[in-house]
Amino acid sequence: MPDHAATPANSSTPTAGRRAVKAVIPAAGLATRFLPATKVVPKELLPVVDRPVLQYIVEEAAQAGLDDVLLITGRGKTAMVDHFDRRPDLEARLEEKGDPELLAAVRRPGELAQIYTCRQPEQLGLGHAVGYAESHVGDQPFAVLLGDEFVNLAEPLLPAMLDLQSRTGGIVLAFFEVPPEETKRYGIASVEPADPALTDLGEVVEVTGLVEKPKPEDAPSNLAVLGRYVLPGGIFDAIRRTGRGSGGEIQLTDAMGLMLKEGTPVHAIVYRGTRYDTGMPLGYLQTVVQLACEREDLGAEFRQWLGEFVASDAGRRT
Numbered sequence: 001m002p003d004h005a006a007t008p009a010n011s012s013t014p015t016a017g018r019r020a021v022k023a024v025i026p027a028a029g030l031a032t033r034f035l036p037a038t039k040v041v042p043k044e045l046l047p048v049v050d051r052p053v054l055q056y057i058v059e060e061a062a063q064a065g066l067d068d069v070l071l072i073t074g075r076g077k078t079a080m081v082d083h084f085d086r087r088p089d090l091e092a093r094l095e096e097k098g099d100p101e102l103l104a105a106v107r108r109p110g111e112l113a114q115i116y117t118c119r120q121p122e123q124l125g126l127g128h129a130v131g132y133a134e135s136h137v138g139d140q141p142f143a144v145l146l147g148d149e150f151v152n153l154a155e156p157l158l159p160a161m162l163d164l165q166s167r168t169g170g171i172v173l174a175f176f177e178v179p180p181e182e183t184k185r186y187g188i189a190s191v192e193p194a195d196p197a198l199t200d201l202g203e204v205v206e207v208t209g210l211v212e213k214p215k216p217e218d219a220p221s222n223l224a225v226l227g228r229y230v231l232p233g234g235i236f237d238a239i240r241r242t243g244r245g246s247g248g249e250i251q252l253t254d255a256m257g258l259m260l261k262e263g264t265p266v267h268a269i270v271y272r273g274t275r276y277d278t279g280m281p282l283g284y285l286q287t288v289v290q291l292a293c294e295r296e297d298l299g300a301e302f303r304q305w306l307g308e309f310v311a312s313d314a315g316r317r318t
Helices: 053-063 079-083 088-097 100-112 126-131 158-168 180-185 196-201 235-240 252-261 281-294 299-311
Strands: 022-026 068-073 114-119 142-145 149-151 171-177 187-193 204-212 223-231 266-270 275-277
Touching: 022 053, 022 126, 053 079, 053 100, 053 142, 053 149, 053 158, 068 079, 088 100, 126 235, 126 252, 142 158, 149 223, 158 171, 158 196, 158 223, 158 266, 171 187, 171 204, 171 252, 180 223, 196 204, 204 252, 223 252, 235 252, 252 266, 275 281, 281 299
Parallel strands: 022 068, 022 142, 068 114, 171 266
Antiparallel strands: 142 223, 149 275, 171 223, 187 204, 187 223, 204 266
């Protein structure tokens, strides 16, 4: 359980006007797509150059003012918490070597946020995982950040989502456009124009329905749910009333759909910035290459090597 707990209030308590200050990161999955690497090393700690995926996500939360972060962990994933702990022995060694830049990099994870943990004993879906955050969050609105994708910090998404949720008191999602043939990989939304008074926050739409991983011919749009949510405390009661859905799991999409049917407003921001998806090997490799190319310290040399490799016989092999 979390290191401290809040007492849940009535789940119907309106949350308009209250801005979320806590983030929840579900990270208990088995990451079978990355086996055998993830047999021991959590997928969330796979490095993107010299920082693990999870650090990028916590940095995104911290940038938005969410400095209270709950990790929903699973068996064999304690190393995720260790990454955000201090290492006095290592820090002392770096001080002795006179390496202030590397010392600052090592200390940075522990300075980003207060990290709390909760164990999910069985992986029964995203809704099931989020439900374990109730004692930590209580009846307050909170953000959920999935542990395998993040956005460019120069093109932030969460601040506008948090502002939108504080105005409406409901559910706020983020969407991105996908090719029609990829709708079967995502939760897909049906939408209509939002109140013009909300559009100062970005490309805001009102959500009228959600479908989990529809076939292209059944998809109501090409707007897919990005792994960022801002939810009211009432989501926990909805999760308890949600049966198993797609894949035999308790889906967060289904719980949100239940709240939508019962009158909770659901809005979304269509994100046009850069999204990095590390949930599958191809997306992970693309993220590593893209961010390596953008690094000031090694980008130029890496881009030169990459161009030469692609042009060489080795780079053309299939």
